[in-house]
Amino acid sequence: MDRLLIIDDDAETTRIWRDYFEHRGYQVFVANDTASGIELARSRRPGCILLDVRFDQEGDEAGYYACKALREFYNEPIIMLSAYKVDPLDKVQGLEFGATGYLEKTVSLREIEGWVRAQIKTFGHRVYRVGNDGEVEVDTRQREVRKRGDVMHITQTEYKLMAFLCAHRGEPQAKADLLDLLYDDDLEASESRLTSHIYNLRKQLEDDPKKPALIITVHGFGYKIV
Numbered sequence: 001m002d003r004l005l006i007i008d009d010d011a012e013t014t015r016i017w018r019d020y021f022e023h024r025g026y027q028v029f030v031a032n033d034t035a036s037g038i039e040l041a042r043s044r045r046p047g048c049i050l051l052d053v054r055f056d057q058e059g060d061e062a063g064y065y066a067c068k069a070l071r072e073f074y075n076e077p078i079i080m081l082s083a084y085k086v087d088p089l090d091k092v093q094g095l096e097f098g099a100t101g102y103l104e105k106t107v108s109l110r111e112i113e114g115w116v117r118a119q120i121k122t123f124g125h126r127v128y129r130v131g132n133d134g135e136v137e138v139d140t141r142q143r144e145v146r147k148r149g150d151v152m153h154i155t156q157t158e159y160k161l162m163a164f165l166c167a168h169r170g171e172p173q174a175k176a177d178l179l180d181l182l183y184d185d186d187l188e189a190s191e192s193r194l195t196s197h198i199y200n201l202r203k204q205l206e207d208d209p210k211k212p213a214l215i216i217t218v219h220g221f222g223y224k225i226v
Helices: 011-023 034-044 062-070 088-096 109-123 156-167 175-182 191-205
Strands: 003-007 027-031 048-052 078-082 101-104 127-130 136-139 144-147 215-218 222-225
Touching: 003 011, 003 034, 011 027, 011 109, 027 034, 034 048, 034 062, 048 062, 048 109, 062 078, 062 088, 078 109, 088 101, 101 109, 127 156, 136 156, 144 156, 144 191, 156 175, 156 191, 156 222, 175 191, 175 222, 191 215
Parallel strands: 003 027, 003 048, 048 078, 078 101
Antiparallel strands: 127 136, 136 144, 215 222
């Protein structure tokens, strides 16, 4: 499920847009001011942001400065929207501040969705969310594993292992196949190394590593993510 963040101070607009995008299968977050929007972007890691240009309590160009602030940590699409007829110079300004699109609010929601879908596809990365309430995230663009928003300190081999298991969530993966994935050299591949990586992942990601509820051992075969 793709995550979408709407940052707009018009309550009626956000209500209509939220209803539309949730009906279309998105997980939607809403902020009515730029500061809240920036915090939601940081904590929720949406796949795309719809950002209003003008905020009544913050000024006619608040959206531009919010976009600039977002770009300090956020690398996904930001589509800016204006309630007024868009001047070419406004578009240029939006792009210079980091927007990846600039639309008038008068366009249809279907067209806005088309932009959202196309930009998410173009940016082309996945965030796998597993565990209770999706509290563990594997971000394939950032090559990060996060738990409750905190980045876990794991090796790239362990990241690769976690990403593969998440991509095949619920499907048991044989130890031999996992070793082939992780090691090009047969001399390096050993079940003890795989066991060590699993142990390290559980230590950081499981609430109780001795009773794993995320990375499950399939006895006599391998492992799976649930």
